[in-house]
Amino acid sequence: MMDWTDRHCRFFHRLLTRRTRLYTEMLTSAAVLRGHRERLLGFHAAEHPVAVQLGGSEPAALAEAAAIAADYGYDEINLNIGCPSERVQSGAFGACLMREPELVAECVAAMKARVKLPVTVKCRIGVDDQPSEALFDFADVMVNAGADALIVHARKAWLKGLSPRENREIPPLDYALVRALKQRHPALPIVLNGGLVDLAQMRAEIQGVDGIMIGRAAYQDPALLLSIDPLFFGAAPACESRLAAAEAFIPYAEAQLSAGVPLAAMTRHILGLFNGLKGARAFRRHLATEAVKPRADAQVLRAALRFVCGAEQAAENEAAA
Secondary structure: OOOOOOHHHHHHHHHHOOOOOEEEEEEEHHHHHHOOHHHHHOOOHHHOOEEEEEEOOOHHHHHHHHHHHHHHOOOEEEEEOOOOOHHHHHOOOOHHHHHOHHHHHHHHHHHHHHOOOOEEEEEEEEEOOOOOHHHHHHHHHHHHHOOOEEEEEEEEEOOOOOOHHHHOOOOOOOHHHHHHHHHHOOOOOEEEEOOOOOHHHHHHHOOOOOEEEOOHHHHHOHHHHHHHHHHHHOOOOOOOOHHHHHHHHHHHHHHHHHOOOOHHHHHHHHOOOOOOOOOHHHHHHHHHHHOOOOOOOHHHHHHHHOOOOOHHHHHHHHHHO
């Protein structure tokens, strides 16, 4: 998710779940080759397992970008061809590549030849008026190219007439088609994405596929990540509470502040942590107004947490009663 899942977001999410694989925001191959690599690709060791998500359509450039990312220590290279924005289309990559499976295959094969990491593809079920069979044909080509998994957003992308936001909401979801794809390719890991908003739905829809990917739900309501490890991995929660996770984030924030990172660049990712609890609005308001100030430091976050201190336990007690 471009401009969302940066390194600060990912570090915070790792405090909430140890087992979930994290993904970077999509980085174009051109940006990796010519941009500030440490700013784009640098990450904290605690983020593992973490995948880098690349965008592009030139096999040689993607292969070079994949090699650079591999040197940074990522656990997976993911080629994102699911984004429907006009900006992405104008660069000849993103969802429009669903119409060019052979070119995507060349990109996958080129990356596979350069790195030893898994190379995966994130796609839609199709674009515009493509029939359902197009997804199966696309997957056949990806398998032949050596793709290690497909992450499928279970909506079509309408490249003309719908905005990126509308493309996340208007085209109907077709989870059954993704499950049918898994039946056709039982040996290929298939991950379901799109429209997954709560834990009960996630537990139901993971049936028949190998995994699920969640994006906006996890960003807007990060507390749901606290339940992921127990529900899906049979493991203990990564952190005992939302408040504990926020407090664990403070030493990281202090270290980043000393490196010149503005506080707001980090706290923007935790604004939704206490959604639904008493004091959440005051918590968000305090961070929104105070963290953006030039000399804002970790005391701003500590002050914001006072608005919600005790709210989580109070909510649990009320639910138990």
